[in-house]
Amino acid sequence: MQLTGSHTLEAPTAQVWKMLMDTEILAKIVPGISRLEKIGENEYNAVSEIKLGPVSGSFSGGLTLSEIIDNQEFTLNVSQNSKIGNADAAIKIILKDLGNQTELSFDGDARLSGLLARTGQRVLSGVANSLTKQFFSNFDEELQN
Amino acid sequence: MSNRYIGKSIKRVEDKRFITGKGKYTDDMVLPQQTYAHIVRSPYAHALVKKIDISAALAIEGVVAVFTGDDIRNAGINGVPCGWQVNFKDGTTMKEPSHPLLVGTGDTIKHLGDAVAVVIAEDRNIAADAADAVEVDYEVKNAISNPFEAVQAGATPVHPEVAPNNIAFDWTLGNPRDEVDAAIAASHHVTTLDFINQRVIPNAIEPRVAIGHYDTTSEKYTLYTSTQNPHLIRLMMSAFVLGIPEHKVRVVGPDVGGGFGSKIFHYTEEALVVWASKQIERPVKWTSERSEAFMTDAHGRDHVTKAEMGFDKDGNVMALRVKTYANLGAYLSLFAPAVPTYLHGTLLQGLYTTPKINIDLVGVFTHTNAVDAYRGAGRPEATYLLERLMDLGALEMGMDPADLRFRNFIPPFDGVTQPGYQTQVALQYDSGNYEGVLKRGLEMLDYKGFREDQKEALKNGKLLGVGFSTYVEACGIAPSAVVGSLGARAGLYESAQVRVQPTGKVSVYTGSHSHGQGHETTFVQIVADKFGIPMEDVELIHGDSDTVAFGMGTYGSRSLAVGGSAIMKSIDKILEKGAKIAAHKLEANIDDLEFNEGKWTVKGTDKSISFGDVSLTAYVPHVYPEGLEPGLDFSSFYDPANFTYPFGCHIAVVEIDPETGKVKLKRFLAVDDVGNVINPMIVDGQIHGGLAQGIGQALFEGAIYDDNGQLINGSYMDYCMPRADDLPMFEIDRTVTPCPHNPLGVKGAGEAGCIGSTPAVVNAVIDALWSGGHQVKDILMPLTPERVWRAMQ
Structure with missing residues (x-):
């Protein structure tokens, strides 16, 4: 499944970058994340609750950041497991400096397995879109705080 | 003889119980002390099983036992076998990977839904929850699902040791390929189609269900299962998988809610519940969820084909050339190799006088569920x-x-x-x-x-x-000698027993199996008319290997053509013996008798004896032909001369x-x-x-x-x-x-x-x-x- 999106945030690139690298803030703005803990350099454990149409479940697993170029881009590698199936994704996140604004865009591919793949697939892209929207609106909100 | 039933649209006698909810399916059975199994299945199509941790599952209250692929391996249990061998064109043997009941640690998952463990508990819900608690550590690998891609160089092998190029067999039939090539080349017009005959899922409304019951007193095993084919399941499971003497195993296929081919085959779960029942000394029931049915009931079709038909200028078909890649799935299901070959290539004449035909076919392994016979096959x-x-x-x-x-x-x-x-x-x-x-x-x-x-x-x-x-x-599948020469590891005759009871009521035993076809009506129509008695006086019994002689079940539109013919043989034997008894009772020459409307009558007189009286005489043989055995009960086997x-x-x-x-x-x-x-x-x-x-x-x-x-x-x-x-x-x-x-x-x-x-x-x-x-x-x-x-x- 393709995951793409972009949004312009009302903040300079350095600030956006700092927020993305802050575990506490990230846990707040990523929809569904109930716990995020740093376990090493660019390595995190994550627990999330996600409802996808007819299937819902509690996911846990790891997040790692790689190919980091400060204030510009990084790749988010997600591996989440649950009783309803597993999701593995590699998402490239790019920040574009627009002066006082920053364009945040991402592009990635998710591989699903288990019940999630069997029964969730057809509603997933819709869910992914709504999660994306929620992520960006959470980000906007966080910036205003 | 009578003329009341054959050729008439008699309402199905079995429908009363089905329509009123009184059908008895495997899942309706509850045996004393019964436990419930839930199978832990891989969410991946191709993965190494690194570790299976069952400790959390075992700790759940109500869990009776958990068995993994390691237990199956340690017990020395074989996988489920394939019943048809199709060799390579050059004569080498078909590649036949083993199909284990459960995949153990260090072994590889070959398709989505491949099983690694079975959890057995006091009820269904506990079993399902405990199955969720089994932790399996997988190393996920690339999978391949398209048969054409699977045979290309560098494709991921499903069975690296057995079939590194994913080819189970290649096969050809018809006229020599060069003759067909020449005929195509000489054609006025060639119509070419590159197409896919896509994979379909059978979707019987009753999912598969199996209950294994090891009886500690008799040391006998009973398997109740939603099957089209009880005897073949017994043979496969006892002789090839579990190594139990066949006479110690009873297989019952009760009311079955549709099969469409998918319930012909011996599935891993059947052997698993029987084996597990012996281990825990309690009955074990497994009921497939719908989701499991989608993943693991054998699928149908799935061919990638290029076909060319050559015509002359008037439209006469001159030649047919076919190349097909048939997806067999990850494992060879019971009849899988026969379906794209001897049930497909052999039909390419169609209704036409095409003089030159050749098919070249490759049977391919992929990381998908097994493909086997599905309605039409x-x-x-x-x-x-x-x-x-x-x-x-x-x-x-x-x-x-x-x-x-x-x-x-x-x-x-x-x-x-x-x-x-x-x-x-x-x-x-x-x-x-x-x-x-x-x-x-x-x-x-x-x-x-x-x-x-x-x-x-x-x-x-x-x-x-x-x-x-x-x-x-x-x-009307099939003449045994013919299918044997084509690789079948079984004969495809049918058995029948017609037992006339002393009161003239008739019990008919057939080795075929009804799962929606209406045998209890059709077969009874025949027997009732042939004996000139009411349909109410005839009962059809099927589906129990302890009461019915070894038969081959129902598929390939065979029940009436083969099973019905076996019944006809027994009917003839009964009428022949009945005539001897009638002649003796009527003090007449057997050649002077005629049988009509349920009575033997001395031609041209009003002297007669009814079917019921002859039946009673056969069992109370006080006045009886000298040298004739008592009883009126005949078994027959019918092996057809040809397909229909x-x-x-x-x-x-x-x-x-x-x-x-x-x-x-x-x-x-x-x-x-x-x-x-x-x-x-x-x-x-x-x-x-x-x-x-x-x-x-x-x-x-x-x-x-x-x-x-x-x-x-x-x-x-x-x-x-x-x-x-x-x-x-x-x-x-x-x-x-x-x-x-x-x-x-x-x-x-x-x-x-x-x-x-x-x-x-x-x-x-x-x-x-x-x-x-x-x-x-x-x-x-x-x-x-x-x-x-x-x-x-």
């Missing part, structure tokens, strides 16, 4: 291939598709005064009148009127199309909405010839059901594996089944060309509807598109609005 694929080529050939050559068929049909032959028809692909057809069914179909259609309607519709911006399919199938060859003509009329691409099936006509008919209403019902499934493949159904081997439409939300309101009222008729080689003259009707219908629908869509100027050769099934719309752009 191989014959729908052959019919699809031929009939698509005929209609497309007609369009390409500007000929009429009906005329093209009449030109190429094998002329009528009855198999009695005229010999059977020897095909180029091994079979000898028994009898046929192919022009007859097409003529009748055209009459019902009003073909001339249709072509006018089609022009009229086009003026109004609508696309109307008609599609034809004229088919022949090989049923039903045939027919299916015609679809569709309308396409050019704005959306949506196909509306406006009419569907079927003229089938299944030989003599015992119960027309049951035959009609079989045709209806088959048509719905065949049309389902054309317009709605199709299993989709993504490139990770995930089945992405494994639920009824995503897998589209045909519904009543998708279908028009079927217009059906029959011609009757009796089978010349079995005593009932019957050919079988279970699969016909599913074999002929699919190409008729697709041909109709293609015809509609051509009528509107869209010269489309093929659209991938199912013909969804999106695909049809795209084809028009």
